[in-house]
Amino acid sequence: MxxxxxxxxxxxxxxxxxxxxxxxxxxxxxxxxxxxxxxxxxxxxxxxxxxxxxxxxxxxxxPRPAKLPLHLDVSPTDRDQDAELARLLALGAKPADVGQSGEESWHVLADLEGNVFCLLRTRIPAV
Missing domain, CATH: 3.10.180.10 (2,3-Dihydroxybiphenyl 1,2-Dioxygenase, domain 1)
Structure with missing residues (x-):
């Protein structure tokens, strides 16, 4: 179980x-x-x-801590990563710098209150 x-x-x-x-x-x-x-x-x-x-x-x-110990990863379901990134940015997400090298296959973003989440490259089926 x-x-x-x-x-x-x-x-x-x-x-x-x-x-x-x-x-x-x-x-x-x-x-x-x-x-x-x-x-x-x-x-x-x-x-x-x-x-x-x-x-x-x-x-x-x-008050919010500087960096949460947990974050969400999201994956596109019906478009490629670039198109989904454009959609998320249009919704108000902002690019976030958490020390990434720039070689990652994912994008680090922040929501409207600064909570960090990652947009992964791999498309997955919608449930």
């Missing part, structure tokens, strides 16, 4: 802003709202417990 990741929680200053951003990036929809102002997003028609984890944008006023 094993565990499976069912939810990812991201503390943030503006759950509305990040929920909209990550819904566009991942093709997710809003699934629900928490009493504390958090917003859960996930795959349309599936929700919690499906094959993909949901993402909860949880409001916090705590």
């Amino acid at each position: 094993a565990c499976r990741i069912s939810e990812l929680i991201l503390d943030c200053a503006d759950p509305e802003l990040l929920a909209a951003f990550w819904c566009e990036v991942l093709g997710y929809v809003e699934l629900g709202r928490e009493p504390d102002g958090g917003i859960e997003i996930g795959p349309p028609g599936v929700g919690f417990g499906g094959p993909l984890p949901t993402l909860i944008l949880s409001p916090t006023a705590d």
